[in-house]
Amino acid sequence: MRYYQYELLPHTANLNSYGARMCAVELLYREGMRMHWSERPESAEEYGVLAALEVMLPMRDGVRLATDLYFPARLDALGERAPGQFPVIMVRTPYNKRTDRQRVEAEYFARRGYIVAIQDCRGRYRSEGTFYFLTQEPEDGYDTCEWLGTQPWSTGRVGTMGTSYLGWTQTAAAVLNPPHLAAMVVNQAGASAWHATVRHNGAMELRFLAWAFMEAGTSPAAMRDPALRDAFERTFAIDWLSNLPLRPGLTPLALHPSTERWALDVYTRGDYDAYWQHPGFDFARYYDAHADVPLLLCGSWYDSYTRATLENYVALAERKSGPVHLLMGGWTHGSATVDTSFAGNVELGPNMPVAGNLAESFIHLHLHWFDRWLKDIDNGVDREDPVRIFVMGDGDGHRTREGRIYRGGYWRSEREFPLQRATDTPFYFQPGGGLAPNQPSVSNAATSFRYDPANPVPTIGGNLSSLAQQVPVPESILANVPYEQRWASISSIGGQDQRTTPETYGATPPYMPLAARDDVVVFQTEPLDAPVEVTGPLSATLYVSSSAPDTDYTVKLVDVFPPSPDYPLGYALNISDAIFRARYRNDPARPELMEPGNVYTINIPMYGTSAVFGVGHRIRVDISSSNFPRFDPNPNTGEPIGRHTHSIVATNTVHHDAAYPSHITLPLVPIE
Known part of the structure; x- marks a missing residue:
């Protein structure tokens, strides 16, 4: 069912007291109606804000992490601080705890009766120690949570929030089960770094290189050393991603050895072994x-963590x-995108932003969750359906x-999710490029293509983030633009x-559709005579062979x-995609x-979706062997990952008889 708005009944509409609002809540639920978010009781804005900056919290190994309270x-x-005890909200970030956004959100909650702790991760900004990607976070998160939960100004209830790495x-921390952890809002975070997201x-998802x-x-070293900072300001990541493999000591990363160490580790450790099973990487385990x-x-x-979020739920x-509970929108990665109405070049309409549809803002949505579970305010969030999804429609x-x-x-x-009423329906690749639910009856049908690692298929859109590099800034304003904002x-x-343009990295004139490439194999349905809803996890089963x-x-x-x-010329809109390295087809820990x-x-597990394919549209599947610079091109040689010495051209074949x-298996949902 859709999410509907209900107005308060006339005799309570103009009452503003907490008690009157609670009566309205009870009345709406007693009559079986869903309460609109604007009528929920919530923490009032009744305090000022005091901040204690650079509080150095000790970890179990003696390293101190810089924290703003x-x-x-x-x-x-x-x-003067307000008297009494308050619940605490913990945020741990590698991106600088004192950005304008972090400060504004901290003040928002403090004015409503929460203590907010924002901490620089180990080895980042003003915290001590050495940063290593993800693996340091379980113990540091646990220790910070327990310190916050045992202070005299704390009620002993600690909530957590954050996006992306701040979700990781x-x-x-949660897999170590800290006793004072009481509620969480995790926005766009991982599950198993090997299987998806790193x-x-x-x-390899090259975004993390x-x-x-x-x-x-x-x-911190670059902050202290202008020469080191200048070296990285002159470095463009794509130059190195286009000249793989990265070799120890031969890239600018060697100027900062601790970064080079973890970057080469995630790049060259291709097998799913004990390294990837660390709780910092492998939450799912x-x-x-x-x-x-x-x-x-x-x-x-369209987030880079779509698969992980669904698997976690x-x-x-x-x-x-x-x-x-699960909330799945249609936006791209980040905490700011949730209040937008588009994802890349597709407009999803005024219904999509959180602001005005689900809450005043995304942070207001957090407030309702924390009010219920950290303050015991009976605002009804526990009586809501546990899953809210945005169905990308069949607009004109x-x-x-x-x-x-x-x-x-x-x-x-x-x-629930996946939906019980969804029917997993195979759509088979047909001889001649068709796509249909009926299994092919012919024998010896196959399509081959030539994959050249030196000429990979360009990335156009998709579920990605952090695949970024600095852009030139005019000298006149350079001093006023922080490095992180470039x-x-x-x-x-x-x-x-799915058509190249002059802005598509790796594309060359005459800027054709990807489907026109000879290394992209296309299968598509006839134009649909009725709308088709696809909602849930997707997967593909390929029967393949290769000369490599x-x-x-x-x-x-x-x-x-x-x-x-x-x-x-029509419009070929990407919905979901994935890649699979053939050596791991039987066991991710034992390549063959x-x-x-x-x-x-x-x-091949794919990222889930919720989308309606409209009348006259076609459902299409594109098969290839590369998607660059989103993923590292496979050199086809079978050499150790990240240590190849050369590449070869492969003739790859998809069998479909x-x-x-x-x-491809699509979860079809009846359209009401």
């Missing part, structure tokens, strides 16, 4: 140990009493004033027409809009090379 303050006595820091079914250059350039606390998992269909909702596809294709969509509440994405993100001992296979689900006055000519089965029925 924001306290509720008395309004009638300047410079939450889950890392590596991806064996391939780009992220390494940013981390080194903002390290420790689901059973995770703290059983109220947990709101937030994500989106499915696993934890089954294991924990929580409650565990006109071009908006901003130049985006209009898709539209709406929010819908659900009792970064822009190397590739387009979110929903995009190792190679990659990519799968992309595309919604093909028919030609229109605004788009005379391929024998030329043999046919192998590859099962009665014996080898390659297909």
Whole structure:
């Protein structure tokens, strides 16, 4: 069912007291109606703010982490903390704890009766110690949570919040089950770094090598050493990502050895072994140990953590009493995008932003969660359906004033995810390029293509973030633009027409559709005579062979809009995609090379979605072997990952006949 707004009844509409609002809550629920977010009781803005900056919190090994504490303050006595105890909200970040956004959010909660602790992660900004990507976060998060929960000004209830790496820091601490952890809002964080988000079914998500250059350039060492800072300001990540492999001591990362160490580790450790099973990387491996606390998992269909967010919800909702809730929008990665109406070049309409639809703002949504579970305010969030998803609609596809294709969509509440009413339906690759639910009956049908690692398929949109590098800044304003704000994405993100342009990295004139390349194999349905909703996890099963001992296979689900006055050539909108490194087809921990000519089965988990394919549209699947610079191109040689000495061209084949029925599996939902 859709999310509807209900107005208060006339005799309570003008009452503003807490008691009157509680009566309204009870009345709405007694009559079986869903309360609108604007009528929920909530913490009032009744305090000032006092901040204690650079409080050095000791960790178990003696390293001290710099933490800013924001306290509720008395309004009638300047410079005094409000009396009493308050719940604490913990935020741990590698991105500088004192940004304007962090400060504004901290003050928002402090004025409403929360203490907020924002901490620089180990080895970042003003914290002591050495930064190592993700693996330091479980113990540091646990120790910080317990310090905050045992202070005399704390009620003993600690909540956590944050996006991306700030979500990883939450889950890392939660698997150690700190006693004072009481509630969490995790926005866009990982599950298993090897399976998706750092590596991806064996391939490398190059965004984290780009992220390494940013981390080194903002390290405490670079802050202290102008020459080191200048070296990284003159470095462009894409130059190095285009000249793989990275070699120890031969890139600018060698100027900051601790960064080089973790970057080379995640790049060259291709097997899913003990390294990747650390709780900082592999949250999914420790689901059973995770703290059983109220947990709101937030994500989106075009986020770089879509698969991880959905896997976390499915696993934890089954294991924990929580409650565990899921919120999935249509936006791209980040905490600011949740209040936008678009994802890349696709306009999803005024219903999508959190602001005005689900709450006043995204931080206001957090307030409702924390009010319920850290302050026991009966605001009804525990009585809501546990799942809210944004269904990307079948809009008319006109071009908006901003130049985006209009898709539209709406929010819908659900009792579970995946949906019980969804039917997993295979769509088989047909001879001649068709795509249909019926299994092919012919024999010996296959399509081959030539994959050259030196000429990979360019990345156009998709579920990616942090694949960025600094951009030139005019000398006249250079001093006023912080280094962290000089970064822009190397590739387009979110929903995009799968056609190259002069802005597409790696593309060359005449800027053709990706489907026109001879290394992209296309299968598509006939134009649909009725709308089709696809909601849930996706997967593909490919029967493949190759002339090379190792190679990659990519799968992309595309919604093909028919030609229109605004788009005379139609519009091929990417919905979901994935990559798979063939050597890991049987066991991610034990690679096996391929024998030329043999046919192998590859099962590829893809990012989930919720999208309606409209009348006249086609459902399309694109198969290839590369997607650069999102993923590292496989050199096809079978050499140790990240240490190859050369590359070769591979002839890769996808089989699609009665014996080898390659297909994509789509969860189809009846349209009411």
